[in-house]
Amino acid sequence: MSYLKLTAQELEQEYKKLKNVYDEEKSKGLNLNMARGKPGSEQLDLSNGILDTITSNCHYIGSDGMDFRNYGVLQGINECRKLFGEILEVDYHNVMVGGNSSLNMMFDTISCMMTKPIVEGCKPWYEVKDRKFLCPVPGYDRHFGITEYYGFEMLPIPMNEDGPDMDMVEELVANDSSIKGIWCVPKYSNPSGVTYSDETVRRLAALKPAAKDFRIMWDNAYCIHDITDTPDKLLNIVDECKKYNNEDLPILFCSTSKITFPGAGVAAMAASDNNMKVFLERYNYEVISYDKMNMLRHVKFFCNYQGVLDHMKKHKAVLKPKFDVVLNTLEKELVPVEIGKWTKPNGGYFVSIDVLDGTAKRVVQLCKEAGVVLTGAGATYPYGKDPRDTNIRIAPTFPSIDELQKAMDIFCICVKLAACEKLLEK
């Protein structure tokens, strides 16, 4: 029953059958969305209690006497820095808590290095005309967007099952001082769900870049976002870097966007003393202080790190059945026809699927016409260009279970339909 073994006649028959089913679905005028990694409303409801943690009857005074309603404390309130220190597994003295968006902190960090050198004596990146950035693919479109906005040439690095191809990374950074960094989502990677192996983390920590100002953008967005009972473990890159005298290499990011509210969470970053000195000089001109009341809200809601972990179990209970729908439907529909290859992540927000080469764009188009919105094909590659036109990112978190099942049924029809078209060279 593998499509690859069917005769042209058999394929034509299959195509007609699928086309009929597809047309019927299309006629229903559905409106389903699996495009973005947005929590569903059931997940958001889990955190509504945070809205009751601060009321007009509260005290808003920190342990150091600071009135959190007023100006002050550039790096964020200590209570919240400590919480993020535990989440990121670093000393809280190296943590800065920001606004509601870690993407914003990443943009700001690159922005900083564009016009001020992160290492004395190096050129600001704006002045490095052939500046380049390593982009493990498939990866997160909004990462690639930042380096595209700032005019970096983006070099795609294949993602293997243990992280980016480290042979390639090592060779590139050792020989080209215009390569200034690498984007990493080290745990439950967006979109593949892969967690970097210990070996990968060690090799990253031991890098000997030709550029003294090479930096690892370590976006640990899904650090505690498990969905199965066999969660992945990620090695602590800060500890590893210390072993290789490479403390200044990584810059860590995370947020509560997918813990409390994407629209009203808290973001944080962590970096070595040397790095932080440069960033804080900028922050000192950039802002007086970020929203301390929202930091306090988070601290009160969770009480402590264990409270955060307990909360994540509730997310897991909501998300597991959704990922099951995706994986079971793919298994049932695509394994028999031997089309497609996908990941089975232990956490994160996505399932990444490689459909038949040359059909990803067509699948997304067919889905769209049938009322199912997917992340654009190619979005997981720099400049939106997937050379094999094969990768599609599925985001199962936002729709309800029923909607998701419907959307996945249509998705699988489209994957098969596009495969038939391709094989028949229609």
Place this chain on the structure above:
Amino acid sequence: MSYLKLTAQELEQEYKKLKNVYDEEKSKGLNLNMARGKPGSEQLDLSNGILDTITSNCHYIGSDGMDFRNYGVLQGINECRKLFGEILEVDYHNVMVGGNSSLNMMFDTISCMMTKPIVEGCKPWYEVKDRKFLCPVPGYDRHFGITEYYGFEMLPIPMNEDGPDMDMVEELVANDSSIKGIWCVPKYSNPSGVTYSDETVRRLAALKPAAKDFRIMWDNAYCIHDITDTPDKLLNIVDECKKYNNEDLPILFCSTSKITFPGAGVAAMAASDNNMKVFLERYNYEVISYDKMNMLRHVKFFCNYQGVLDHMKKHKAVLKPKFDVVLNTLEKELVPVEIGKWTKPNGGYFVSIDVLDGTAKRVVQLCKEAGVVLTGAGATYPYGKDPRDTNIRIAPTFPSIDELQKAMDIFCICVKLAACEKLLEK
């Protein structure tokens, strides 16, 4: 009794008298702060009700069906954009609501123009090696900090009673295309409290800068922050600019930092369609959305623009007596000796005083030694350099009335003491 008319002997006598009083005050080990424009806790309490506007029992859905807890709406929720549209007196379609800091939006705006041209065909400012910015003085140290960070040469423009010296501004911008902008706090200016006259606003709106990418940074921080019953009126610069085909000239900023909470308010900016297009392209890479729940909190707390104005009356009631303490003490202590010249603002957060030339630093030092912290002398000038060493910014809002009276008494002693020292050439 004017110090300037006293004989050396009389002055010496006065000096000794003052020194005794000063030493006595100093021995008390006071700890008073008139340094920053921070609201006092009584003012903060006025807004505590905002913390009850959203609880776990609320609906968080906007008029357009958007769940404010989730990702989305780059420019901010319409309900809040409309409110800021009224505050800034502009069409809300040109308003973007950001995080909690207008300073952050200003930094970001300059940052944007550093690496991307605001007008097609112009160079990003990073590439303009002799870039310059006009800085009305005395002015806001954090404005000057941004342009200093980005390597602008800052040209001081004297502030008159109707705003910056427009003859000078017109001549400079007409002839030097490396002058890229001007910092303005047009109403209740920081620190002088001056509001730009209609004539000044019109002349700014009619500017014909040599630089096509010259921009007016219009920080309307105190737009509705009256403290007397004879508030100033500011002409609408956006309307005026339209008359001169100069719509792209101004970029407007404001925030609720001094309306609700400095630490947890909402900031906004407004600009022409052309400008906004460039800024939004950047914002689109920079962030998914700012804190919509906090925007909603503000909308619910105020209901509408009238609600904001009513709220400002409560601030006025708190602030009026504090400004009275400052002005009455200055009047009582310094008018008889004919030392010092100060403003009597109808709003804003500061009183600006010019002490005897060459004594501002000494006054700040004497105050500090007696336990009264002032904004550093020179802070109101670019690079912290006040050429006449004369200007001091007094921020009366944070201390209690009693503390303020004590601090002002000491301040006046120090002003007189420093004047005696100077005149005696000690």
